Structure formats: structure tokens, C-alpha cells
Amino acid sequence: MTFAFRPLDPLKDAELLHGWLTHPKAAYWMMQDATLVDVERAYMDVAADEHHHALLGLDEHGVPAFLMEKYDPAHRELVGLYEPLPGDVGMHFLTPATDKPVRGFTRSVITAVMAHLFEDPAARRVVVEPDVSNEAVHALNGAVGFVPEREIRKPEKMALLSFCTREQFMVATGVAA
Template sequence: MTTAPQVGTFTFRPLDPLKDSELLHTWVTHPKAAYWMMQDARLEDVERAYMEVAADEHHHALLGLRDGEPAFLMEYYDPAHRELVGLYQPQPGDVGMHFLVPATDRPVHGFTKAVITAVMARLFEDPRTARVVVEPDITNKAVHALNEAVGFIPEREIQKPEKKALLSFCLREHFEKAVHA
């Protein structure tokens, strides 16, 4: 559990692909979620995609709750087995991460930064996590700024099958320094 002043209290629960697919469908197909690359997904596509995640021992999805209500999506994965295989040399303790904050008509100042901070805190709760790895689209300047705000350091551009990405890393001590600065 993470509490962010003026934003709320964040908790996490495992994503239920059947129960949560309608909500996720509205989030991932919204025009502001273009970087999620599911704009044309049908409800069945979203359900199927998250059933695959649920069955995958190397990829996990959590629903982030704000004061008990669904508010964002968090995914984490083992980059030695998913997403980044062959694109960099993973180290023990590496954990890959994605997060999605859905579009809203009533934005709350500081909400997205509070979300990424809560996501990172959740990942670093596991003592085995030494470093978090992200690979956002190189054109997604907003997420690059958020990543930097929580301690990520860009390493290099990489070419994934679906996009050109900015490979970035955040060590536990970089996160702690960034959020307590």
C-alpha cells in the first residue's frame, strides 16, 4: 500500500482477465493509450491477451486501485524470457515493467507520477528486484520524463518488432534517491 498526499491510497490486486476485461478494453483502446498498441482490439482480444498473461509464469498483470477503485494497470515481466530477449544482456534481479494510466475527463495533478512511484515501490518490495527495466517508445516524451523522475537512466535505443524503444534502467538506490530528493 502506498499513500500519496492529495492523490489517494494505492493498493494492487491480481488482474482477473474475465472480470476486468471490459474495463481494460475501455482503457487500452482509448486514443490516449496509443502507446499500449491495442487501439483496434476487440473485447475478446483484450480478454485473450490477459488470459495469456495470467497463464505465463514470466509475465504478470496487476490492477492498481486508488482508494479501492480500479485506477491503473501494472505489468511486470522477466526480461530474460519476455519482451527484451536478445535485445540486451539481462542481469540477475532485473524486472521489466509497464504501466497504464487510463484517460480521464477529470485529471488529478500529480496522479501519474504518484502511480509510477507506487508501481516502482511495489516492484522494489521484492528483495530479489535489483533493477527495473523499461522500453518505452522513443517518441513517448511524457513517459521518459516520468521515468526520469523516479530514477531511470536511459541506456540506448533498441529496435523491437513493434517499435523503436528507449532502453532504460532504474536501480533500487536511484529510485530511493529520486523519490526522497
């Protein structure tokens, strides 16, 4: 599967995101009770933040297929929870719920997200901090080369701090980055 990326437009894309983020499948995003205005505000904050960016992943027809966020862990999400290295980039991704699952879709998405992040030559290592109970995402992370380091306490959850270098990604996926 081939994907393209475009910056998220907080106002234009809020309705789409609202449906994705409030679905029970997206429980780990902790926005189940968010209103449309809550989603608009949250992503307007992201758009205004020089250290946090939201992108939509588009399928081969240009249709939004997933959400990707990248952030600087030295300034967002993980401040004070680990010692960031030069070239660290934080990442979140969300594939929406569907009535017609496509086998391998989510793995294709995380592979595309990682390849996109490593297109930036300054990106040396991707950092993630999923909920410790999110077994599905731990398996996906492992499939693209992430290695768990330790559990950390964030204000909203217990998280599994994990890292993936460019080399680990290439070995795990065979994708040149």
C-alpha cells in the same frame, strides 16, 4: 496518494481494460483496434505466463485506477536485445484517460509501481522499453530515477531501453525501497 494492488482477472476486468486500452491516450499500447475478446485473450495469455504478470492498482476506495505489468526480461519482451542481470524486472504501466485529471496522479502511480516492484528483495533493477517518441513517459521515468541506456529495435517499435536501480529510485523519490 495511496494505492493497493491486486492480480488482474482477465475475464472480470476485460471490459474495464478494453476501455482503457482502446482509448487514443493509450496509443503506445498498440491495442487501439482490439475487441473485448482480444483483450480477454491477451490477458488470459499473461495470466498463464509464469514470466509475465498483470496487476490492477486500486485507489483508496478499492476502485481500479491503473494497470501495471511486470515481466522477467530474460524471458519476455527483451530477449536477445540486452544482457539481463540477476534481479532485473521489466515493467509497463497505464493510467486511463479521464475527464478530470488530478495533478500529480501519474507520477504517484509510477512511484507506487516502482515501490511495489522493489518490495521484492530479489528485484535489484527495473527495466523499461517505452517508445522513443513517448516524451511524457520518458519524463516520468526520469523523475523516479530511470537512466536511458540506448535505443533498441523491437518488432513493434523503436524503444528507449532504460534502467532504474533500487538506489536510483530512492535518491530520485525519497521513497525507501
